[in-house]
Amino acid sequence: MQGFFLDFFHSVSIVLILIGALVLSQLSRKGLNRYARITSANIRINPTTFSFLKNAISFVIFGLAIIVILHLIPGLEKLATTLWASAGILSVVIGLATQQTFGNIVSGIFIVIYKPFRIGDTIQLPNGNHGIVADITLQYTVINNAENRHIIVPNAVITRDYVINSTIIDDKVCNQIDIKIITQDLEAAMDLLKQIAMSHPDFYDPQQSDISEVKARNIVPAQVQVVDLADNWVTLRLSVWCKSSTKAFSMKSDLLFSIKKQFDAKGIRI
Template structure:
């Protein structure tokens, strides 16, 4: 298409060629402003949902304007025969520089693309409690197109590049429904009273301030237990009980689980319910000394 346009401009005078350059520049400017207008509206909506500063995305609009400017210059240089040779020389030298720059900024560009995907697909928002992979977890404080800032339970900020987040599994404890069911597993001895142990776990859990009643109205009418406890394993030396306890969010669930582990252990000790632990019995055998008889 550019070659056809160049053939048409080849036989025209200098005045028409200058007019073509002016029209191309004005058109590129108008297209750039139009795209920036729609991008500003789109990014503002995304910023409001993520509760971040919309100026974080201003560089993206500038990058689009720069791209349009490059396309406009290519059209001008390739359409006018007198400028074509100059344009080829400039493009050859710029190509080498672009290759070096592209190689150096490959990781940064990957972070930007991953940040755009986070903005579009919204796997988490500011204020969500998430876990990235197996190492990092905490509350999301800020999301930019380069990195995400997480405040962990130790009140330390973890800055994770968006490209790393895109390649990891994300566990979001706050999305849609923040309620969480905590699994509390405790082993008791085979000679211990199972029903008594279950009753202790249920009573202590119901008395904890962080417990949440997740039963439906139908479950309440049927008088189903608020804290379900099941025997989930018959091990080599213990019977494993699992309690299903609900809390409003992961933070309260963690505190409740820690408190119950302590209170259940103390109550089991008072009621004589054993919590087995690995132990070994060592038998020492003393051999009789060998008697040597002389002949």
Template sequence: MITLINEYLKNPVISGLVITSIVLVACIILSKVVRKVLDRYFDKAVEVLKGDPTNYNFFKNGVTFVIFLIGTIVVFRSIPGLRSIGNTLVASAGILAAIVGFASQQAFANIVGGVFIVIFKPFRVGDVIKVGTENPGTVEDITLRHTIINSLENRRIVIPNSIISSATILNSTITDEKVCIFFEIGVSYSANLDKVIAILQKEAMQHPLFIDNRTPEDKEAGTPAVVVRTIAWNESAITLRASIWTNSSLDGFILKCDMFKSVKEAFESNGVEIPYPYRNVIIKQGNMLEPEVS
């Protein structure tokens, strides 16, 4: 049996497949073990040191990449046929570098973009961001190639790091998670604006997600918790804007949706009209020509 195995292993193709399989399995097992150990260590570090998990996730992905890179080198050095190919490639290193550089420029751009994200921290894992025109969501992971964002619809948005590095990023939680939402509504020109302002303030302040973000100086100066201002005279309505504070972007979205319903009901019960565009058509009959009678 052993003699038969030795005969098979003398075949360079079979021996190469065996070596490749062993190295591949070893790399997979080693990467899983290393990631599990790092997960256990980094979870404790994040909890104790209040660190940023973004750095740790990127580091774990980098370690996995290095393990498989070393495995690839071992395969090339262990198989005589591949070793000769490797020597030939090294001899033409200039041409190879140009080809690989041209073919992998996007991949390298993504890796460099990921490094910049980790170093300069425009966002971290767990931040609520909006990249360009994409829908906002929570950052789930930052890999060597791309960033994964979980949208409000529980859909994963995968964006290459090179695109994120050159895009405009709206980060709602980079320094302070609290947000001020603008609730705008139009009322008729015949409405009592003081009454409308009082209704908007009442409906906002009684919502469970509303927070009072005034400073002691604001309270002393008599600044209301919900500031309502008249911002425009439109063709058929006066537009008012209420500035309402909440603890997060998601809370702000929920509060704003609830306000549309509660404010409409409050306006109806208080006789406040929410106008819509309409036209008055005036027909003048005095200038109409009388039909001739023959």
């Protein structure tokens, strides 16, 4: 009688373990599907890779369930113990081999959640590389620089150090141009610099924007200062605000061209 109840208990336990493994497998697959839908706008997941991840999780869950079931069957305890030991060794090997990969995946998830930068933001890395974030994948962040070259940075690397984000809070940029000139009328040269800067289409005027009045008062849209004096020349610094960080370099190039052209026309030597 005791043997009958023991066999019945083992049979019920095996059925419950299989049902639990099935439920856990389905919940895991639904969780991965939900994660993919939420992050699909920011992270591209290859369908083949995603399917592999779901099948791998199901395989691991049912593999563990089978090992537990073998423990319940008399005479197979040693086999189950051997399988547990093999699984432990295998997990250590896999963990060491994929440590960097999982680190990149976790870092990519943190980037999506906390958003230190987003696709379309202009960022600069500690090594001086800068550009626009073109893509954020499970493994890498892709940055498109001014030469239209793609800088591919592992997510674990980009989250380990600081990043200068020119877009996330305020996209406006203050361009500074230093010019050494020779002139008898310094004030006229300074006024001309201001006129050239303020006539550019990308010039930012806080008085014509929707920012607060207090913040507008703290921004000088175009300013010319004397920063150095020499025997033969004066160094002027033009500080002018640009509407967008992506247009700042083009605006600076346009201003240099206009300054050279109009100063030559006015007889101001550079």
